[in-house]
Structure formats: structure tokens, C-alpha cells
Amino acid sequence: MNAICYLNNRFRNYGEAVLHISDLGLQRGYSIFDYFLEMEGRIPFFDDYLDRFYASADLLHMKVPLCRKDLKEKIGELLQQNKLGTSGIKLLLTGGYSEDLYSPSTPNFMILNLPVFHQPGDFGEGVKLILLDFQRHIPEVKTTFYLPSIVLFPKLRETGAVEVLYHHNGLISETTRANIFLIKNNSLITPFPGVLRGITRKHVLSVAKDLLAVEEREVRLEELRDSQEVFITGTSKHVAPVIEIEGKRIGNGKPGGWTRVISEAYEHLFNKT
Amino acid sequence: MNAICYLNNRFRNYGEAVLHISDLGLQRGYSIFDYFLEMEGRIPFFDDYLDRFYASADLLHMKVPLCRKDLKEKIGELLQQNKLGTSGIKLLLTGGYSEDLYSPSTPNFMILNLPVFHQPGDFGEGVKLILLDFQRHIPEVKTTFYLPSIVLFPKLRETGAVEVLYHHNGLISETTRANIFLIKNNSLITPFPGVLRGITRKHVLSVAKDLLAVEEREVRLEELRDSQEVFITGTSKHVAPVIEIEGKRIGNGKPGGWTRVISEAYEHLFNKT
Numbered sequence: 001m002n003a004i005c006y007l008n009n010r011f012r013n014y015g016e017a018v019l020h021i022s023d024l025g026l027q028r029g030y031s032i033f034d035y036f037l038e039m040e041g042r043i044p045f046f047d048d049y050l051d052r053f054y055a056s057a058d059l060l061h062m063k064v065p066l067c068r069k070d071l072k073e074k075i076g077e078l079l080q081q082n083k084l085g086t087s088g089i090k091l092l093l094t095g096g097y098s099e100d101l102y103s104p105s106t107p108n109f110m111i112l113n114l115p116v117f118h119q120p121g122d123f124g125e126g127v128k129l130i131l132l133d134f135q136r137h138i139p140e141v142k143t144t145f146y147l148p149s150i151v152l153f154p155k156l157r158e159t160g161a162v163e164v165l166y167h168h169n170g171l172i173s174e175t176t177r178a179n180i181f182l183i184k185n186n187s188l189i190t191p192f193p194g195v196l197r198g199i200t201r202k203h204v205l206s207v208a209k210d211l212l213a214v215e216e217r218e219v220r221l222e223e224l225r226d227s228q229e230v231f232i233t234g235t236s237k238h239v240a241p242v243i244e245i246e247g248k249r250i251g252n253g254k255p256g257g258w259t260r261v262i263s264e265a266y267e268h269l270f271n272k273t
Numbered sequence: 274m275n276a277i278c279y280l281n282n283r284f285r286n287y288g289e290a291v292l293h294i295s296d297l298g299l300q301r302g303y304s305i306f307d308y309f310l311e312m313e314g315r316i317p318f319f320d321d322y323l324d325r326f327y328a329s330a331d332l333l334h335m336k337v338p339l340c341r342k343d344l345k346e347k348i349g350e351l352l353q354q355n356k357l358g359t360s361g362i363k364l365l366l367t368g369g370y371s372e373d374l375y376s377p378s379t380p381n382f383m384i385l386n387l388p389v390f391h392q393p394g395d396f397g398e399g400v401k402l403i404l405l406d407f408q409r410h411i412p413e414v415k416t417t418f419y420l421p422s423i424v425l426f427p428k429l430r431e432t433g434a435v436e437v438l439y440h441h442n443g444l445i446s447e448t449t450r451a452n453i454f455l456i457k458n459n460s461l462i463t464p465f466p467g468v469l470r471g472i473t474r475k476h477v478l479s480v481a482k483d484l485l486a487v488e489e490r491e492v493r494l495e496e497l498r499d500s501q502e503v504f505i506t507g508t509s510k511h512v513a514p515v516i517e518i519e520g521k522r523i524g525n526g527k528p529g530g531w532t533r534v535i536s537e538a539y540e541h542l543f544n545k546t
Binding site: 005007014015017018019020021023024025026027028029030031033059060061090092094095100101102103104110112114117134137138143144145146147148150151153154169 | 278280287288290291292293294296297298299300301302303304332333334363365367368373374375376377383385387390407410411416417418419420421423424426427442
């Protein structure tokens with residue numbers, strides 16, 4: 001990748017962007033991030049993502065070194081420089097360089113502008129999930145702790161699954177990089193609380209409310225069994241039908257009708273925002 | 274700090290040791306480490322620590338780039354170069370530089386030789402703990418995810434506590450950087466499973482077995498209430514008495530007799546190994 005990135009107050013070539021090894025994100029996982037898409041210079045739901053990023057920082061007592069206005073400006077400049085057209089934008093804020101490798105200091109902050117590795121349409125035929133007993137700590141905060149899923153790469157490859165669905169104490173929460181929704185008795189159900197407040201999740205809920213009954217509540221693992229349809233939502237995947245979880249077929253093993261209707265309503269909103 | 278460190282196959286000045294920002298330890302918390310002490314060139318329980326480090330790597334499908342013999346040699350050279358006398362040695366292995374910032378590649382590996390920030394004796398008068406509902410994922414593996422405790426720094430400062438004690442579903446497991454032991458009815462009790470197999474824990478158990486009854490088992494949070502004594506064990510702290518947990522006094526609020534006896538037996542072993 002030859003793009004320009006922004007690191008600690010200046011633009012640099014991505015290939016030359018380094019941090020000292022005393023960084024607390026590296027040494028102690030003290031770090032938050034966010035990720036959103038550029039569509040030909042436009043950033044759908046831009047303020048939602050920035051709201052979440054600043055809120056994550058607050059919850060960890062970290063200070064984003066740029067105010068919202070300046071951050072938007074820097075992102076704009078970065079997109080101008082890279083001209084990727086369709087791209088991903090990743091903000092990452094760490095606990096900073098730490099003398100004792102434990103105590104936070106002045107945060108390190110970067111903005112990365114990345115090629116997009118897949119299109120929402122790639123998941124149109126439905127995806128498979130596998131299960132993991134895990135609950136993210138402070139789930140409202142988008143931390144960098146993805147180890148529980150990455151360690152399952154061999155199983156993901158073997159099963160052809162794309163995401164890991166977390167459950168704990170009998171409740172499901174979310175997948176590694178997406179929120180989950182069930183259709184049961186023609187109602188739309190999604191776990192709450194204990195999940196990341198996904199921006200796609202938020203807007204799917206808003207468009208779905210005009211289409212069918214919506215419930216945000218605790219969802220038991222067993223409820224997957226008698227769901228008509230299941231789908232996941234995320235920034236990259238938009239609305240992706242789920243056709244199999246841990247080897248068990250959902251519905252008739254094909255993307256469902258409600259999923260398609262909701263997906264179309266979301267795409268309409270995404271493209272006009 | 275002006276010490277030399279070892280990073281990816283060569284010795285460097287610590288101040289100049291950097292990683293590219295695509296490192297998976299930084300981006301996704303995919304990283305393990307270990308930490309042990311040098312006492313004037315001698316490394317107590319050296320092989321125990323290396324056993325654990327290689328086992329952590331195996332469990333995450335990561336390959337330590339040096340075999341044990343070469344690793345010991347590099348550590349020896351590093352201590353020779355730095356001549357700190359009493360020091361800490363930290364091994365850190367990450368998922369490597371990742372093109373998609375998600376998939377592991379060739380690991381990055383470093384050996385840091387650090388000054389010691391406190392002495393075991395610093396904790397002789399007893400420490401305070403605070404509680405947190407949290408269970409480490411794959412607790413046998415020494416991952417870098419310390420965010421749950423670091424976010425509690427304000428509360429630690431305010432209460433004067435030095436460590437956070439994790440409990441979940443009614444069971445206690447371990448503190449941020451130590452294992453925990455209770456004395457009840459003149460038996461020594463320590464949580465198992467669901468904890469890091471601390472090297473100090475292991476040797477405390479071995480010396481304690483000659484002194485009193487020992488139980489490794491699930492330990493309920495309520496059991497703290499009627500414990501005669503509580504102590505924690507760790508590489509830096511050795512055996513540290515606990516005199517208060519979440520504002521509640523343990524025993525008479527002073528280090529207990531069993532704790533002293535066990536601590537002395539451990540120090541004897543530590544100094545001769």
C-alpha cells in the first residue's frame with residue numbers, strides 16, 4: 001500500500017509510518033479505533049462514526065488530539081491526497097508512549113486511508129458463522145482486542161465461516177465485526193445491551209421500524225434455532241444474510257425475504273446520505 | 274531509558290526501536306508476552322517462564338523465531354550489554370505486519386531489558402485491591418489485553434489500591450498482574466481453573482505443600498469475607514499480603530502469619546534457584 005496516512009500531527013507515507021515499541025496500544029492493548037467508508041469523497045453517516053469515536057475515547061479517559069472540525073478537515077485532506085475513490089478510513093488512538101509500559105501518557109493518533117477489501121455484494125448469497133463463548137469488555141467501546149476471533153482463523157477457514165458469533169451465559173451479543181439480527185414471528189429482534197452500537201445497526205433499526213415490529217432486548221442462544229431469518233450488519237458488509245451458524249442451517253438455508261427488504265431500505269438510505 | 278533491546282533479529286538502542294503501524298499487536302491486540310527478573314545475571318525459574326512463553330505462542334498458532342537455546346543466548350547477550358544488575362526482561366511476540374490489518378503474518382519479536390520499578394519489599398505492609406467483573410479470555414495465555422484494569426487507574430489512585438481483582442459469575446480468578454491465595458481454616462486456597470499459571474504461584478504452591486493443606490479449586494467471591502488472610506503472588510511482587518479488598522478489611526487489616534511463613538519459604542527458594 002502506497003497511500004498517505006496521518007500520524008501524530010503530520011501526513012506521511014504509510015510505508016514509513018512507525019511507532020516506538022513503548023506504545024501502550026502495542027504493549028497493553030490500551031487503544032480504541034473506528035472505521036468508516038468513503039464513497040467517492042462522501043462519507044455516509046460521518047457524524048455518527050465521529051460521535052462513537054469521541055465517546056469511546058471519553059470512556060477510556062483518552063483525549064483525541066483534534067477537535068471534530070479539525071479531524072474532519074484532516075480526513076478531507078487525506079482523501080484528497082490519496083484519491084482512492086472508494087476507501088476505508090480507520091482512526092486509531094492509543095494510550096501513548098509509556099515509560100513503565102503500563103501507565104497511559106499523551107495518546108498516539110493515526111488516520112489510515114485503506115483500500116476496501118470486499119464489497120457488500122460479496123455477501124449477498126449469505127454467510128456462515130461459528131460460535132464462541134466470549135463477551136467483550138465495555139462493549140460500547142470499540143477496542144482493538146480481536147484476539148478471540150483471530151485465534152479461530154483455522155476453524156473459520158475450515159468451515160468457510162466469515163465471522164464469529166459471541167455468546168455468554170446463554171445470551172448472544174454480536175459477531176467479531178458486526179451486529180446480529182433475527183427475524184421471528186415476523187418481528188425483527190437484535191441483542192441489547194452488551195453490544196457495540198453499530199452505525200449500520202442504528203440505521204437498519206431506523207428503516208426497519210417502518211416495515212415490521214422491532215425489539216431490542218436480551219436474546220437467548222436457543223432463539224437462533226427457530227428464527228425464520230438471521231442477518232448481520234456492519235460498515236463493510238452492510239446487511240449480510242446469515243445462512244448457517246455452527247453448522248446448523250438457518251431457515252431454508254437461503255437469504256430470506258425480510259432480509260432482502262430491509263437490506264434494500266438500508267441501501268437506499270446509505271446511498272442518499 | 275537508554276538500554277539496548279533486541280528486535281527482529283538484531284540488537285538496537287531502545288530509543289530507536291520502532292514497529293510499522295500495521296503490526297497486528299497494535300491493530301488487533303494479537304500479541305503475547307512474558308516477563309521475568311534478572312538478579313545479577315541469574316534468572317530465577319528461567320525455564321518455567323520460557324515454557325509458558327512457548328506454550329502461549331503455540332496456543333495462538335504463533336511461532337517464536339528463536340529456539341530456546343538461541344533465545345537464552347540472546348537474553349544472555351542482552352544482559353551482558355546492559356549490565357543493569359537487577360532488571361526485568363520482557364519478551365513480546367505479535368501477529369506481525371498485516372496487509373489487511375487483520376490477518377496474522379510473520380511475527381514481530383522483541384526482548385526488552387528494563388529497570389525494575391519496585392522491589393518485592395515495597396508491598397510488605399500489605400496492599401489493597403479493588404474488584405472488577407471480568408474474566409480473561411484463554412486465561413492460560415499471557416496476552417497484552419490490560420485495558421480493563423488501565424481504565425480503572427482513576428479508581429486505583431483514589432483508593433490507593435495496587436491491583437484489580439477479577440471476578441465473574443460469582444467466582445474470583447486472578448488480579449491484573451498476580452495470582453491470589455486465601456487462607457481459610459488454616460488451608461491455603463487458590464482459584465483454578467480460569468487463571469494464568471503464574472510461575473510464582475507454582476513455586477508458592479510447591480513450598481506451601483510442606484507447610485499446610487493446599488486446595489486449587491473454584492473460589493467464590495463471598496469466600497473472601499471469612500478468609501483469615503489473603504495474599505497475591507507475581508514475578509515483581511513475589512508474595513504480597515492483601516489487607517483490603519474493595520474497601521473491606523481482610524482479617525485484622527495487617528499481614529498475616531501464614532503469609533509471612535509462606536513468603537519466607539518462597540524467598541528462600543527464589544534466592545537459591
